[in-house]
Amino acid sequence: MAEHEHKLAIFRGLLKFKSNVQKIWGVLIFLSIVTTIEVVLGIIKPEFLLTYFLNMKLLNWIFIILTLVKAYYIAWDFMHIRDERGSLKGAIVLPLIILIPYLIFILILEADYIFDVMNTGFQSWNF
Amino acid sequence: MELTAAEKEANLWSGGQRPLNASYGKLMMWFFIVSDALTFSGFLVSYGFSRFKNIDSWPIADEVFTHFPFLHGIDAPMYYVALMTFILIFSSVTMVLAVDAGHHMNKAKVTFYMLLTIIGGAVFVGSQAWEWKNFIKGEYGALETKGGQILQFVNADTGKRVAIGDFAVSIPTERSTHKGSNGIWYQGEGSLPSYSVAEVAQGFEANENLVIRSEKLDENGHKIVLSRDESLDKIDSAVGVVEGANLIHNEYGNRLFADFFFFITGFHGFHVFSGVVINLIIFFNVIIGTYDRRGHYEMVEKVGLYWHFVDLVWVFVFTFFYLV
Numbered sequence A: 001m002a003e004h005e006h007k008l009a010i011f012r013g014l015l016k017f018k019s020n021v022q023k024i025w026g027v028l029i030f031l032s033i034v035t036t037i038e039v040v041l042g043i044i045k046p047e048f049l050l051t052y053f054l055n056m057k058l059l060n061w062i063f064i065i066l067t068l069v070k071a072y073y074i075a076w077d078f079m080h081i082r083d084e085r086g087s088l089k090g091a092i093v094l095p096l097i098i099l100i101p102y103l104i105f106i107l108i109l110e111a112d113y114i115f116d117v118m119n120t121g122f123q124s125w126n127f
Numbered sequence B: 001m002e003l004t005a006a007e008k009e010a011n012l013w014s015g016g017q018r019p020l021n022a023s024y025g026k027l028m029m030w031f032f033i034v035s036d037a038l039t040f041s042g043f044l045v046s047y048g049f050s051r052f053k054n055i056d057s058w059p060i061a062d063e064v065f066t067h068f069p070f071l072h073g074i075d076a077p078m079y080y081v082a083l084m085t086f087i088l089i090f091s092s093v094t095m096v097l098a099v100d101a102g103h104h105m106n107k108a109k110v111t112f113y114m115l116l117t118i119i120g121g122a123v124f125v126g127s128q129a130w131e132w133k134n135f136i137k138g139e140y141g142a143l144e145t146k147g148g149q150i151l152q153f154v155n156a157d158t159g160k161r162v163a164i165g166d167f168a169v170s171i172p173t174e175r176s177t178h179k180g181s182n183g184i185w186y187q188g189e190g191s192l193p194s195y196s197v198a199e200v201a202q203g204f205e206a207n208e209n210l211v212i213r214s215e216k217l218d219e220n221g222h223k224i225v226l227s228r229d230e231s232l233d234k235i236d237s238a239v240g241v242v243e244g245a246n247l248i249h250n251e252y253g254n255r256l257f258a259d260f261f262f263f264i265t266g267f268h269g270f271h272v273f274s275g276v277v278i279n280l281i282i283f284f285n286v287i288i289g290t291y292d293r294r295g296h297y298e299m300v301e302k303v304g305l306y307w308h309f310v311d312l313v314w315v316f317v318f319t320f321f322y323l324v
Helices: A020-044 A058-078 A086-120 B005-011 B024-053 B079-103 B107-137 B197-206 B228-237 B255-287 B290-294 B298-323
Strands: B142-145 B150-155 B210-217 B223-225 B238-242
Touching (some): A020 B298, A058 B079, A058 B298, B024 B255, B024 B298, B079 B107, B107 B255, B107 B298, B142 B228, B197 B228, B197 B238, B228 B238, B255 B298, B290 B298
Antiparallel strands (some): B142 B238, B150 B210, B210 B223
């Protein structure tokens, strides 16, 4: 069926699958590996990753990046965005990647400011 | 007359075609998912807001979620949620296999994979309920000060947490129930904690090796443990005993932590639950052959989109509540 053609390569063509079902299992294996890495890092918490980078631990940055990687493959391969037309891809993804970072930026910056006010003000919050 | 590729492109937006190569129903499902994604990101970012606002006193997830079924008293942080994550990812895979079988009009396979998906979703919702139960019940108990700070107890020699039930003394007191007949403002009475503040405080003073652990984190992210003298000072400011967590009190630390935990995982759990219900409806439709007669299994694809979205949200909830 022409309407259900699938693009069968992931990792920018590095890994090509013979059928859609094979690709699904391949993506599952990849997602499982990423999740396992996350869990192992979360349990052992290596000392050298606990240094701060941009106000957050390096370990937390790694977790967030790995989460985005997982989100990409769930959306692209399980939700078939990879097979959609460019216009639909853009309609779905662009609002999210514009609005969400904007929201994060504003609220986290504000939270950091409030923390500073509470931390350095004369009022004690520990009573 | 056959149109050439260029003519097709020119006519694409002039009606009678599907310019995005997706049906109306599928597009609407995508619109819903995009708006729901923005809703969830609103929740998660407001959680981030509260967390960065209280960055020096936020509860440590590894100390909160430490249970695993059938392993009583064993400290097992993360393992259970990791298992839940695998269950949900796996049910996502069976869903996408069902969609694929639908493209090949293979009714038996669609039925089988849909069933596996429903089972996976139900197991996940059950796991979440169990997680909530442990969270609500609590483990060690704590005192709360007037300012809403949580005071937890640790053994000064071993550094291990101590439950308030292990050292609280019992002070017999008379407590008469306030009845509705005695006052017009009477509204009813919630359940009382198992110990009073005085019982915990007295037990604390009698046990020389106990110290208080405060909410505050040191620069390495560990909670600051007070000295014995500071602890004796601090215990006078306690006004209430907290056991477990609810929307008002939370023995693990900042009460906002419990509020966001209940709200976000609850909202996600509700999505999983409704996903299971919708999957069930589609599953029965597959069995009675609705989509076979219709000639395509697009409904399976649409409900699949929703189901993957639920999985996608969990990936983020997992990161921000348990890992980070």
